[in-house]
Amino acid sequence: xxxxxxxxxxxxxxxxxxxxxxxxxxxxxxxxxxxxxxxxxxxxxxxxxxxxxxxxxxxxxxxxxxxxxxxxxxxxxxxxxxxxxxxxxxxxxxxxxxxxxxxxxxxxxxxxxxxxxxxxxxxxxxxxxxxxxxxxxxxxxxxxxxxxxxxxxxxxxxxxxxxxxxxxxxxxxxxxxxxxxxxxxxxxxxxxxxxxxxxxxxxxxxxxxxxxxxxxxxxxxxxxxxxxxxxxxxxxxxxxxxxxxxxxxxxxxxxxxxxxxxxxxxxxxxxxxxxxxxxxxxxxxxxxxxxxxxxxxxxxxxxxxxxxxxxxxxxxxxxxxxxxxxxxxxxxxxxxxxxxxxxxxxxxxxxxxxxxxxxxxx
Amino acid sequence: xxxxxxxxxxxxxxxxxxxxxxxxxxxxxxxxxxxxxxxxxxxxxxxxxxxxxxxxxxxxxxxxxxxxxxxxxxxxxxxxxxxxxxxxxxxxxxxxxxxxxxxxxxxxxxxxxxxxxxxxxxxxxxxxxxxxxxxxxxxxxxxxxxxxxxxxxxxxxxxxxxxxxxx
Amino acid sequence: xxxxxxxxxxxxxxxxxxxxxxxxxxxxxxxxxxxxxxxxxxxxxxxxxxxxxxxxxxxxxxxxxxxxxxxxxxxxxxxxxxxxxxxxxxxxxxxxxxxxxxxxxxxxxxxxxxxxxxxxxxxxxxxxxxxxxxxxxxxxxxxxxxxxxxxxxxxxxxxxxxxxxxxxxxxxxxxxxxxxxxxxxxxxxxxxxxxxxxxxxxxxxxxxxxxxxxxxxxxxxxxxxxxxxxxxxxxxxxxxxxxxxxxxxxxxxxxxxxxxxxxxxxxxxxxxxxxxxxxxxxxxxxxxxxxxxxxxxxxxxxxxxxxxxxxxxxxxxxxxxxxxxxxxxxxxxxxxxxxxxxxxxxxxxxxxxxxxxxxxxxxxxxxxxxxxxxxxx
Numbered sequence: 001x002x003x004x005x006x007x008x009x010x011x012x013x014x015x016x017x018x019x020x021x022x023x024x025x026x027x028x029x030x031x032x033x034x035x036x037x038x039x040x041x042x043x044x045x046x047x048x049x050x051x052x053x054x055x056x057x058x059x060x061x062x063x064x065x066x067x068x069x070x071x072x073x074x075x076x077x078x079x080x081x082x083x084x085x086x087x088x089x090x091x092x093x094x095x096x097x098x099x100x101x102x103x104x105x106x107x108x109x110x111x112x113x114x115x116x117x118x119x120x121x122x123x124x125x126x127x128x129x130x131x132x133x134x135x136x137x138x139x140x141x142x143x144x145x146x147x148x149x150x151x152x153x154x155x156x157x158x159x160x161x162x163x164x165x166x167x168x169x170x171x172x173x174x175x176x177x178x179x180x181x182x183x184x185x186x187x188x189x190x191x192x193x194x195x196x197x198x199x200x201x202x203x204x205x206x207x208x209x210x211x212x213x214x215x216x217x218x219x220x221x222x223x224x225x226x227x228x229x230x231x232x233x234x235x236x237x238x239x240x241x242x243x244x245x246x247x248x249x250x251x252x253x254x255x256x257x258x259x260x261x262x263x264x265x266x267x268x269x270x271x272x273x274x275x276x277x278x279x280x281x282x283x284x285x286x287x288x289x290x291x292x293x294x295x296x297x298x299x300x301x302x303x304x305x306x307x308x309x310x311x312x313x314x315x316x317x318x319x320x321x322x323x324x325x326x327x328x329x330x331x332x333x334x335x336x337x338x339x340x341x342x343x344x345x346x347x348x349x350x351x352x353x354x355x356x357x358x359x360x361x362x
Numbered sequence: 363x364x365x366x367x368x369x370x371x372x373x374x375x376x377x378x379x380x381x382x383x384x385x386x387x388x389x390x391x392x393x394x395x396x397x398x399x400x401x402x403x404x405x406x407x408x409x410x411x412x413x414x415x416x417x418x419x420x421x422x423x424x425x426x427x428x429x430x431x432x433x434x435x436x437x438x439x440x441x442x443x444x445x446x447x448x449x450x451x452x453x454x455x456x457x458x459x460x461x462x463x464x465x466x467x468x469x470x471x472x473x474x475x476x477x478x479x480x481x482x483x484x485x486x487x488x489x490x491x492x493x494x495x496x497x498x499x500x501x502x503x504x505x506x507x508x509x510x511x512x513x514x515x516x517x518x519x520x521x522x523x524x525x526x527x528x529x
Numbered sequence: 530x531x532x533x534x535x536x537x538x539x540x541x542x543x544x545x546x547x548x549x550x551x552x553x554x555x556x557x558x559x560x561x562x563x564x565x566x567x568x569x570x571x572x573x574x575x576x577x578x579x580x581x582x583x584x585x586x587x588x589x590x591x592x593x594x595x596x597x598x599x600x601x602x603x604x605x606x607x608x609x610x611x612x613x614x615x616x617x618x619x620x621x622x623x624x625x626x627x628x629x630x631x632x633x634x635x636x637x638x639x640x641x642x643x644x645x646x647x648x649x650x651x652x653x654x655x656x657x658x659x660x661x662x663x664x665x666x667x668x669x670x671x672x673x674x675x676x677x678x679x680x681x682x683x684x685x686x687x688x689x690x691x692x693x694x695x696x697x698x699x700x701x702x703x704x705x706x707x708x709x710x711x712x713x714x715x716x717x718x719x720x721x722x723x724x725x726x727x728x729x730x731x732x733x734x735x736x737x738x739x740x741x742x743x744x745x746x747x748x749x750x751x752x753x754x755x756x757x758x759x760x761x762x763x764x765x766x767x768x769x770x771x772x773x774x775x776x777x778x779x780x781x782x783x784x785x786x787x788x789x790x791x792x793x794x795x796x797x798x799x800x801x802x803x804x805x806x807x808x809x810x811x812x813x814x815x816x817x818x819x820x821x822x823x824x825x826x827x828x829x830x831x832x833x834x835x836x837x838x839x840x841x842x843x844x845x846x847x848x849x850x851x852x853x854x855x856x857x858x859x860x861x862x863x864x865x866x867x868x869x870x871x872x873x874x875x876x877x878x879x880x881x882x883x884x885x886x887x888x889x890x891x892x893x894x895x896x897x898x899x900x901x902x903x904x905x906x
Contacts, residue, residue: 061394063669327663
């Protein structure tokens with residue numbers, strides 16, 4: 001089959017041909033779809049469980065504690081135990097909710113999460129959807145997930161859920177602007193919106209080193225906007241609003257709340273994966289132009305390991321934000337976006353354009 | 363122009379303060395093996411409480427099953443909320459004299475506030491503060507304890523000292 | 530055109546709905562059982578009405594049936610974070626009524642324990658305040674450092690918070706031989722840690738944006754409501770009992786009274802941080818010079834105060850704590866009344882919060898450092 005840990009293109013191509021040779025076209029297509037779906041479901045489930053465990057351990061490390069260590073070796077099965085407990089909880093539906101929207105809201109978020117995950121390049125050849133407008137597709141899909149939050153707040157028939165949902169919706173819509181603009185900055189550098197093209201363009205040097213100052217500013221803005229986008233860290237007013245309510249997911253219990261919760265963690269992983277791809281090279285190992293021996297050593301590590309290492313490093317950076325800073329108020333969140341991040345982004349785009357046109361980069 | 367300078371300066375000062383905060387937490391994250399959690403109950407064997415720790419009131423008995431309590435009742439008077447009940451009985455000694463001895467020393471651990479007034483007031487050093495702190499029981503009546511062991515009697519030395527003091 | 534402008538500027542003419550929200554007795558941010566009835570207009574707070582009494586235990590009534598050395602263990606449980614100072618207040622009141630002079634050693638020990646207790650109370654306040662603001666690591670750092678003080682207490686007294694160490698006439702038993710070394714180690718360690726607290730929370734731009742310029746308490750309001758302690762001193766009200774009516778070993782030490790003029794939430798916060806530094810200075814001046822001597826004066830028989838009314842004030846970590854004993858010559862007091870600082874501080878909340886948002890209400894209430902059993906007794 002040509003299984004090569006360093007380049008999956010041949011393997012997937014041969015698998016695709018094998019399906020189409022041995023089954024009729026209809027069956028082959030269906031089996032392929034099912035296979036891809038099951039693989040992505042497995043990835044999301046495992047990632048969600050593992051990320052919650054990582055969060056608890058990292059949080060404990062910041063606070064000089066141990067974290068979960070009783071359930072399984074080093075507490076690895078802790079999240080499975082939590083998941084089983086959540087499955088056994090009663091699904092309480094308040095009487096006067098808008099039933100269809102109330103049930104639909106978590107699924108919109110989950111579906112958008114799967115759609116964005118499909119566009120990420122895990123390794124050369126391992127990418128679900130490889131559009132030539134990859135970056136644009138990503139920001140478009142992440143804008144749809146706002147609808148899930150607004151629906152959850154609206155359909156709960158609860159004054160405080162509505163306030164929390166509207167606030168969270170306003171926050172996410174504002175920060176999408178910053179995310180898209182900082183991604184556009186890097187598209188200017190790369191010259192293409194296709195994710196595999198962006199990764200290939202970083203073969204000689206990662207973009208964050210190549211486009212020195214504007215790329216660094218774009219990275220900082222992207223990380224701040226990314227944490228705000230996923231309602232995490234110092235921007236978690238909507239859900240940690242223990243002052244009055246628990247935000248837009250107050251009325252959800254049991255596994256529906258579990259879907260919101262896992263959705264938040266996997267969204268955080270997707271944001272860090274996009275940051276790793278666009279700024280730090282995705283699955284491309286660290287290369288410095290001219291240091292061939294060093295580059296060969298770096299090439300020994302498989303690309304899929306590079307990808308996950310970079311993503312988890314940025315995930316830990318986002319968790320570092322959450323555990324160090326107090327919470328911002330809603331008007332301060334919106335002030336930060338519209339009065340600080342947006343002008344910085346605009347200035348940065350102009351700066352990056354000037355640098356690309358005058359070839360003042362590495 | 364000044365407002366633009368203030369704007370940019372405020373951005374840098376703000377980011378600087380945030381990085382300082384991250385530095386503090388990062389320092390503890392980088393040395394995560396120096397955690398301060400005590401892994402109870404696995405460390406019960408090495409756990410040593412301070413000697414003055416107030417865990418509960420105990421009445422130590424020596425090797426011959428003797429205690430020092432003369433049933434004077436001073437601890438019961440001093441206890442603010444009635445956690446001690448001293449029940450005494452009159453017995454006749456070999457000389458034919460009637461003497462008050464301790465029958466039961468009832469201690470309500472559930473009501474005790476561990477204020478140490480009884481231990482301080484005891485004239486014959488019969489009761490002390492023990493160091494056991496694991497008092498959870500399944501039945502609330504197990505918290506009413508009788509501190510003197512069955513069949514124990516007072517030490518002869520204490521009676522002699524008491525007689526000498528009275529003379 | 531100008532009429533529309535006028536209507537928009539005078540928004541008092543617009544009809545808006547007011548609604549009341551209950552921050553009930555069980556709430557993560559109220560630090561105890563306190564009920565607040567908050568009247569809101571949109572996001573703005575119009576009025577806050579506190580309801581207390583959920584943890585009223587009848588301590589003052591219980592004292593009427595106990596002897597004078599037995600009422601001390603009840604005062605531990607009122608403001609449990611400054612238990613030693615409460616005990617000291619009652620002991621000083623009884624000693625002044627009996628006109629008994631305690632040895633110098635007792636005064637030094639009492640003052641050192643007071644200041645250690647003040648530091649531990651401010652540490653717990655800082656941890657809880659950070660947690661309210663959202664920085665949950667602050668909780669663990671403050672508690673980790675507080676454990677060192679609690680270990681010192683446990684070694685000498687046997688208890689960590691509810692100490693019951695003072696009796697009328699002195700203290701119950703002498704300090705442990707390790708005491709001085711442990712306290713000196715703690716002072717060295719804590720002086721290195723306090724700048725970390727500043728870097729984590731005080732200097733943080735998110736924190737200063739949330740706490741500066743809200744929750745103003747003018748000095749006239751502070752005097753009118755009787756807000757004492759660091760909350761009052763942050764408005765400029767000079768009310769430190771240790772300076773104005775010194776007791777125990779305070780006449781022998783030199784320290785500054787921390788005053789500020791702004792009166793906003795950040796001033797109240799920073800006054801407490803500076804007070805921790807001052808407490809370290811006081812302990813350093815006293816720890817090496819503890820005079821030898823008795824640790825108590827033996828009071829004859831059962832303590833009976835002569836007839837009359839006696840009052841004593843001490844400076845706890847929350848403010849000015851007072852004990853008022855009315856005696857009719859018997860061995861139980863006729864009436865004991867405690868003037869608790871939390872009671873006066875809480876009811877100044879209403880004037881501080883008007884016009885600010887709900888998130889600010891949490892910040893302002895945290896900066897007052899309320900302990901609810903102190904208010905309810």
